[in-house]
Amino acid sequence: MTGEGADNATPYFYHLDQIGTPLEITDATGAVAWSVDYHSYGNVAYQRKAEIVSPLRFQGQYYDAETGLHYNRHRYYSPSTGRFITPDPIGLAGGLNNYQYVKNPTGWIDPLGLSQCVGDCPGANDPNGTNGGNAPNVVAGHGVTVQMDGRKIYDPNFPALSTNPTAKYRFSDPAYRNTGGDVYLGENVATSYNEVRKNITGKSLYLADVKIDNVLDLTDSNILKKMNIDPKMLMSTVDNQIQADAIYGYTNQIANQAYDTGYNGILYSSTRKTVGNNKAIVLFGGKYDASNVKLIFDKRIK
Incomplete structure (x- = not known):
């Protein structure tokens, strides 16, 4: 009343x-x-x-x-x-x-x-x-060390080691925490190319030697079973807002729990590049040591 x-x-x-x-x-x-x-x-x-x-x-x-x-x-x-x-x-x-x-x-x-x-x-x-x-039920104590050449195609008007702090991504929920320091990197150029949906106009290619410990490995089927994570939801593509609400609502639960339980990032399989090597990693801003991301080169594509 x-x-x-x-x-x-x-x-x-x-x-x-x-x-x-x-x-x-x-x-x-x-x-x-x-x-x-x-x-x-x-x-x-x-x-x-x-x-x-x-x-x-x-x-x-x-x-x-x-x-x-x-x-x-x-x-x-x-x-x-x-x-x-x-x-x-x-x-x-x-x-x-x-x-x-x-x-x-x-x-x-x-x-x-x-x-x-x-x-x-x-x-x-x-x-x-x-x-x-x-x-999903993410628990601490199962982190792995990931070493890879990480690639990112990005807008050079913004820092390479950052992401849009207001946008929701697969493992970044700005409604839950400050995500502007999150970094998404692919293990090869093809993965990064597909992640930006092949839009490279005005973009730069960033390459770094990445070695980060305590990463949650979502490419490990045993981890998915242990933490009750649905692999189908992980590999679902997002092409519109309705899909984003459903899929990101689930994957953000995983990321938020991983962040809260102390993981420095998440290793996962790209949903945009499904053939061949397609691993990608997201590093949580404020969690990982930036000195362990060593620049190899950073060049304008075109």
């Missing part, structure tokens, strides 16, 4: 999805006053209407505008990473993973931030269902 006093109060009505997450709020006439779309793990993907303010999110969660986190009674939940930011206060009684939100966010809920429970919807008992599946 809004307004002061019984005579001036205006009632509003919540419209929920299958697990009780608010999707719309209407007034007494049925007019929509508030409406949003969500990513799978609770991040608002698109605010359609906001004539009034609603802080309610997943069941039991209250949006904190200052931090972007969701207050979940006993702890805070991060929709950007799809998990809690502190361990479960009830320990292993809440499950083996003390930071996990739920198995499947389209059918499970955790109203108290303590222990997940199943909701009443089709497919809820399938934690690997197609409507969301398991969230």
